[in-house]
Amino acid sequence: MIDLKGYGPFLLDGFRLTVMVGVTSMAVAVLLGLLGAWAKLSHSRSVRAIAEVYTTVVRGVPELVLILLVYYGVPTLVQDLLAGFGFEVRVDLNPFLAGVLTIGFIYGAFSTEVFRGAYLAVPKGQIEAARACGMSRALMVRRVLLPQMWRYALPGLGNVWMVLLKATALISVIELHELMRAAQVAAQATRLPFTFFFIAALMYLALTIVSMLVQQRLETWANRGVRRA
């Protein structure tokens, strides 16, 4: 067995924080994705344009730059703006919050495309049938649209989750003690960088494998009403 020099629990703490960051950011991304898809399919031109700018810009800028921009840029921007009104304050962002919001914001753009595609994949007849049965809009969304959208959206959302999980490692640059940062600290203290980064890699791999299994389960569940040839 590899000697972890007592850093095992420390890495596990980081691992837990990575999972937490991942799940919270994914929740933000799904919410933003639904909102973005609604905006992209909206009848209003300006709403559509905002959604278009959002997905175009976010997908064209590296995650790292956006994380640095939010964590370092937003507080200084707010400080400068407040200084313009004569307030001298020091604004600091919590790294967890900054990380989760940035990652969620980035992958919200990717899930926007996923949800948009899923909405368009639901046959129009289903929606017409729901209207013909006299369902209200909210009921139609809840009973007819969403259950079918999940089915089309799950493979895409699974991909988003896998990429998002790996992107959480970037939050280590803003000093959040997630798995990657924990591995860095342990590697520096013990002078065994390869050992600790390799263990971190294996932990990320474990998360990937578990996610793949869960995704398969979820897809079977979402497809339960579909008859196969």
Add this chain to the structure above:
Amino acid sequence: MDFSIILKTLPDLIDGAFLTIQITALSVVIGLCLAMPLAILRLSRNPLIQAPVYSFIFFFRGTPLLVQLFLIYYGSGQFVQELRAVGLWGMFREAYFCGVLTLTLNTAAYTAEILRGAIQGVPHGEVEAARACGMRGFLLYRRIVMPKAFRLAWPAYTNEVIFLLQATSLVSIITLMDITGIASKVAARSFAFYELYLTAAVMYLILVYALLYVFKRIEYRISGHLREAKSQSSSAMMRDTAAAE
């Protein structure tokens, strides 16, 4: 917003952009050369060949790029003696070499998986027809399978190259002065964080959408045989309108 600092840093940022482009181009080209044999070996029926290739692909697709980068750049420090003995330490000491090596291996793994899907997507009839004409092995791959697979893979490969271009920003963490590196260095000195990172973001946007344009042009060129001929489609339209009248 302090525009003077942006203007003052712009020449440095453009130098950084050249490094970004250089690293991207090197990794894309070498990565593609590695990905082609990997994709073919991945489809081998021999488990002794297929298993190691698949583990390589799985490792590089299943772990964050940052971990891979640190594993190679900092991790190599744990094997100084061994690397010195084989005369490779001089290379692993260089951030540039480690950065390009990591990005190359990473994109090779992703591209191999894209190409594998595309090779499996080549219609069986085309391969059978080539075999019936007497083509085998390398000739079959060079003339029939690979050209078809590349056309099928192109849209997904476009995405991969764009991801790689953005991923090169990580080399700034191991001290290389690409766009992000320059922006971070100047921002840390001048506290002009949002000005510089916003400029960096705009530069990446320009690079990404310029690259996307080039790749879409290539896609258009290589799918010529799938497009309807121009004169034909217009005459078909005229027929339709005539029928409607």
